[in-house]
Amino acid sequence: MLQTLPRFSFRADLALSVVARFWFVVTLLGQWMLAVYVVAFYGRAAMDQDLARWNKVLAVGYVPGDSPGNVALALHLLFAAVITVGGPLQLIPQLRLRLPALHRWSGRLYLLIAVVMSLTGLYLILLRGGVAGDPTQHSGTSLNALLILCCAAFTLRAAVVRNFDQHRRWALRLFLVVSGVWFFRVGLFFWLIVNQGPVGFSPKTFTGPFLSFLAFAQYLVPLTVLEIYLRTQDRAAATGKFAMAGILFLLTLAMGVGIAGAAAGLWLPRI
Numbered sequence: 001m002l003q004t005l006p007r008f009s010f011r012a013d014l015a016l017s018v019v020a021r022f023w024f025v026v027t028l029l030g031q032w033m034l035a036v037y038v039v040a041f042y043g044r045a046a047m048d049q050d051l052a053r054w055n056k057v058l059a060v061g062y063v064p065g066d067s068p069g070n071v072a073l074a075l076h077l078l079f080a081a082v083i084t085v086g087g088p089l090q091l092i093p094q095l096r097l098r099l100p101a102l103h104r105w106s107g108r109l110y111l112l113i114a115v116v117m118s119l120t121g122l123y124l125i126l127l128r129g130g131v132a133g134d135p136t137q138h139s140g141t142s143l144n145a146l147l148i149l150c151c152a153a154f155t156l157r158a159a160v161v162r163n164f165d166q167h168r169r170w171a172l173r174l175f176l177v178v179s180g181v182w183f184f185r186v187g188l189f190f191w192l193i194v195n196q197g198p199v200g201f202s203p204k205t206f207t208g209p210f211l212s213f214l215a216f217a218q219y220l221v222p223l224t225v226l227e228i229y230l231r232t233q234d235r236a237a238a239t240g241k242f243a244m245a246g247i248l249f250l251l252t253l254a255m256g257v258g259i260a261g262a263a264a265g266l267w268l269p270r271i
């Protein structure tokens, strides 16, 4: 009995780490699909010097004469592609350990891009206006931007004072809040698939209780799951770790359904 306990505990740690890797791979593939869409749709329109094509998707896209708004949007879209390709790579431990200098430089770039994304996003919502959704959704997304700025500051501070345990925790939180807009799309399509259509919101006005909820849940749910994961990893008993692995596995499957839906319904048709 005494000999089987360490083995049980080892298996629990292994299960949690395998499921975390599974989550990471599904997330990476899903985020790269968003990046492919941004490059293929927005990037190609820019290369063709046909920015008006952006207006097929965005409520207020390219507006002739609105140079600040157009520049903010162009930067936002350019960096959306960069951060969704590069962000997940920053979390790969092997890259971090083998190429620490690269990790430091790409980390600084990631923080800078996260800040630019948040500020341009806030500018588009609060100053340029005309964005799809209602004030509740705009508040949710604006809070997302503020959380990105806070998590970026804490991630940087922990790295500067060489507290790598805290740096890892803040970097994970930062990654999740930066992924908020991606979780919004994945969550929306998961909801559409399980309900076999729009429930709790109007697809015409793009408003309703479900979308108000999702505007906050897009980062609050992933952040909550992360905090439970970190606490479980730190100090839970083996059974707790198995339970966390099971929950994370189910959440990853649900995320996979949402990614497949978003790819089929949103990204691939526009490429």
Ligand code: HEM
Binding pocket: 038, 057, 058, 059, 060, 061, 076, 077, 079, 080, 081, 083, 084, 114, 117, 118, 120, 121, 122, 124, 125, 130, 131, 132, 141, 142, 144, 145, 148, 178, 179, 180, 181
């Ligand atoms: C940091 C990660 C972010 C990424 C990867 C990202 C990505 C994108 C993408 C791909 C679009 C084009 C819409 C589409 O084709 O689906 C977009 C538009 C937009 N984003 Fe972001 N975004 C991020 C953060 C933010 C934040 C924090 C805000 C708000 C403060 C924001 C506000 C906006 C707005 C207002 C638009 C225009 C949408 C419209 O007119 O309907 N974004 N973003």
